[in-house]
Amino acid sequence: MSLHTPGQPFPARWWHADGDGRLVCDVCPRACALADGEAGSCAVRVRDGNRIVLTTYGRGAGFCVDAVERRPLYHFLPGTPVLCLGTAGCNLTCRSCRVWRPETVARVSGLLEEASPRAAAGLATEWRCSSIAFTYNDPVVYAEYAIAVARAAHVEGLRTIAVTAGFLEPAVRRDFFGVMDAAVIELKVFDEEAHRRYAGGSLHTVLETLTHVAHRQGTWLEVSTVLLPGLNDDPGQLRAMSTWIRRELGPDVPLHFTAPVPASRRTGSHPGSGSLPIPPGDRVGPARAREIALEAGLRYVYASPADVVGGCTTWCPSCGAVLIERGSMIRRYRLTSEGRCPECRTAVPGLFGDRAGEAGAHRIPVRVP
Template identity: 45%
Template sequence: MDAHPARYWHLLEDGRLQCDLCPRDCRLHEGQRGACFVRKRVEGKMVLTTYGRSSGFCIDPIEKKPLNHFHPGSSVLSFGTAGCNLACKFCQNWDISRSRDMDRLMDTASPADIAEAAVRHGCRSVAFTYNDPVIFAEYAMDTAQACRERGVASVAVTAGYIHPTPRQAFYAVMDAANVDLKAFTEDFYVHQTGAHLAPVLDTLLYLRHDTAVWFEITTLLIPGLNDSTPELSALCHWVANELGPEIPLHFTAFHPDYKLNALPPTPPATLTRARRIALDAGLKHVYTGNVHDVAGGTTHCASCGMALIERDWHRILAYRLDAQGACPGCGHLLAGRFGSAAGTFGARRVPVHIGSH
């Protein structure tokens, strides 16, 4: 399964093959791989070299993705492959996303295998995560379709760096997404990720205005690089004005890693300041991550302010919603996907083996 025909490419007049999946627009000679490493030109066509191969499967709480408004407390079967179409100097999963070792991909599983495993383990959803599912779009979309046929939801954890045509097909089979908005300046995107800001904003606007996909946003705050008050204020006002005040925004703490291991970790006070800036900008659901912060993990009613879901890290402490996902105090419907009770998976992380037989 490791040399699957890829979509989204065309041949150029000079004989090179151009990948049309993401804005990198890699142009390849025979035998070359794209910047993501996993898409390769073979015999004049493009193939996905990691189709059906994973760096491992784990069952996580959905809050770890992070998604706080998508079936809280439920379990999600999570997996990734190798490679990435961004080059973030601060990558927190760099051993997977920057991997050039195909032997790391020990678990082999078809889309049907994954859907079956999710059902067998009682997972409400499957998450494409750890590295960006955009680069293994064919595998992710086939898996999402197999999951949909079994009544299992699909979640994309992504940087949102994708061209409009594949974006439409990709999100047509997704039920939820967490989009990593890494900063709010072009300078940061160019110098810290090797990418551009505008395509990510386009993806967020597309999700909000052209799909029914539930999505939340995460910004990793890196000391001195993307945590200034003016930048955070601009980001939060853009989200409130362009996407709406009830889109959840997560500010998470950076820990030194990969090429930025000389920087200090994010102080808790920075997360508290960012959350206050977002609330002052009109956002209703603002969370802090990678820290123990009950206040920053609590979901409040956007209308009356009642505490509806209280959390500590990935653990739900209290859940106060009716069967329609409405506030018991004022009846306002909480934005997201909810039921009358939270799931009971808790804060566990359970590695599982799925392999094809």
């Protein structure tokens, strides 16, 4: 049950006083130490007297119904519609992203609508969604709200999905993923120094989160990497990353490679310049990245855009049969009701229904009543 009064700041859950008169936020390793009235780097956690408050609790933006594949999540109720929601602010500062920039935070803050946890779950049910996805901006910055919505979703019989960069402290990590049925964690660049320079946070923390979720019962994990020219598209780095995933997370964790957003739609400086000295001749696209990851022993590797031949198809790792063929929607779904290959009976890891869902090819904006 939510005890929050709409329109009021919500008392944050994870912080401590540092003994020097400042209050320190304990949500992520940035550990923002706040004087009264000051906001943290994410812009949405603010000191209010002798407490820290979350300014976006109970307020969401960008509500829409979309296919689960576009999170991207391929082994979790394929083809089903999910209710997507986000808020404002981010705790990382990725150079190719605009979500954390002050002008974006200001704009999105003006678009936020009141949405109690129960109202958000009700909206998902009304639109016949299977799950609620916390996405667009990193749900870590609004963890108290995401957890409350997730609990309300479970009461409604819905599942929950976190789309995150995984940059958070262990205590928050346990509570946050404890209510998530699936997670897509973005592994941005497999190099500590480059990760810090590009995203403003440590790779080490993200790897700890990946390991935690992969070995946690009850949360299905998929990993996503957007290939950014000069930053993370070096074959050696991709091989090392894939080998780490196979060794530490297991060969069955799906890995998605996607191409970056076209320059015409990107804001901010190009991530390639000055990030990693990967010469143009040594850079690879999603198709080659997929081959490298398969060579490293991962069993389910996906590559998009859709013009990568077979890049969005799930193949049986034992006999090579096509199991799920995807375009803008699910084209073919051949798994048995137990999630097995119909040819050789190999079990495919994930959560599968008797048949694919029928989410449409386009997302549908929806409003909270």
